Amino acid sequence: MSENHIDELSGVETTGHEWDGIRELNNPLPRWWVWTFYMTIMWSIGYAIAYPAIPMITSATKGYLGYSTRADLQQDLDLAKVSQTKFHDLIAAKTVQEIDSDPTLREFAIAGGASAFKVNCAPCHGSGASGGPGYPNLNDDDWLWGGDLDAIQTTIAHGIRFDTDTDTHASEMPAFAEILDSTQTRQAAAYVWGLTNTPPDPTLAEDGKQVFLDNCAACHGEDAKGKADMGAPDLADAIWLKARGEDAIIRQVTSPKHGVMPAWTGRLGDTTVKELTIFVHSLGGGM
Structure with missing residues (x-):
């Protein structure tokens, strides 16, 4: 039986494999590394048993513990809705002046109004409410129909030249x-x-x-x-x-141009209109 070849430069025994004159050194992995690798395999098997892990055709394995991140998220959302309900009820019951004078309600209304603004108002007034040609800038103090809380609420609620709302702002410059x-x-x-x-x-x-x-x-x-x-x-x-x-x-x-703004009460409801009012008024141009 021939002795194993020893590499001259490193002094390490080779495996006996050779490719084009190149020999492979016999340097096995440290035992601690090997055992760590085995432990990760065992951990993954245990995780797949305990938690949802293995994809199926239309779902995945439920796991022994029945844990679900979606269920946790839904629980958090439900709790958030419950905590928000009392604020929405207070906003619904109060005037915009009362909401604006209550720091906690005002903060909540501004947050809600900002969210509603991005979805409903930003397409015309811009994401930063700076407006554009034909669409007013809501950050300045130049108001067509008044910039106090009542005036802003009326404008948002009933719109401008919106035919289906009998209380809409209506005036036109003659040609x-x-x-x-x-x-x-x-x-x-x-x-x-x-x-x-x-x-x-x-x-x-x-x-x-x-x-x-x-x-x-x-x-x-x-x-x-x-x-x-x-x-x-x-x-x-x-x-x-x-x-x-x-x-x-x-x-x-x-030949004057006349802008049209929708009446938002019917679409968003009175509470959201109040939140939008407080938000727009808070931008800095409200009087």
């Missing part, structure tokens, strides 16, 4: 193409633009003041600061809903 000639329209646009910017033609803007007073002041006010009860925007600030510039103003005066 002044049928009232003013092109020169008067340009004069009025120059005057409005000049309220917050330097008009290209100051003379045109000066002539437009009287046109504005005769035709626009009834809704927007003689100071052009708007009237919230009519939904007439403030034209004396630097916030523009549709677009900026004299050309945009001319288009709006000539």
Whole structure:
């Protein structure tokens, strides 16, 4: 019987296997490692017996202990719903002013309103409520129909120009193409633009003041600061809903665009409307 080959460089016995002149050293794994590996196998077998582990065609083995992470999650959700119920009941029973004055209820309402906003309002007003062309920014203090709690609640509950709600906000700017000639329209646009910017033609803007007073002041006010009860925007600030510039103003005066907002009470319920009211009011622009 021949002696096992010993590698000259390492002094380690080889296994006797050889490939293209390369021999395999006989370096077995440490016993502690082997026993650890055996223990992990035993642990996995025990785990598969005790817990759901082996996939079947439509389900999995239940496990001896009957543990279920889904059941734990459902239990947590049920507990959360129970704890939320008392807050929802309080919000349903209180006015928005009472909710806003209660720190605990206000915090809960803001959280609920933020969630409802992301699902229902963000498609138009943006995820950060900053709005966009034709959609108001809810973070500033420029309100078409008023920015106090009652006004915001009414707007959310009944919408704007929403035909199926009899209490919806309803006002429309007339098409002044049928009232003013092109020169008067340009004069009025120059005057409005000049309220917050330097008009290209100051003379045109000066002539437009009287046109504005005769035709626009009834809704927007003689100071052009708007009237919230009519939904007439403030034209004396630097916030523009549709677009900026004299050309945009001319288009709006000539053939105005009118936005529509749904009435949310029927879809979301009175409690969620209150939560949305508190959330929108908390954004920083509420009065």
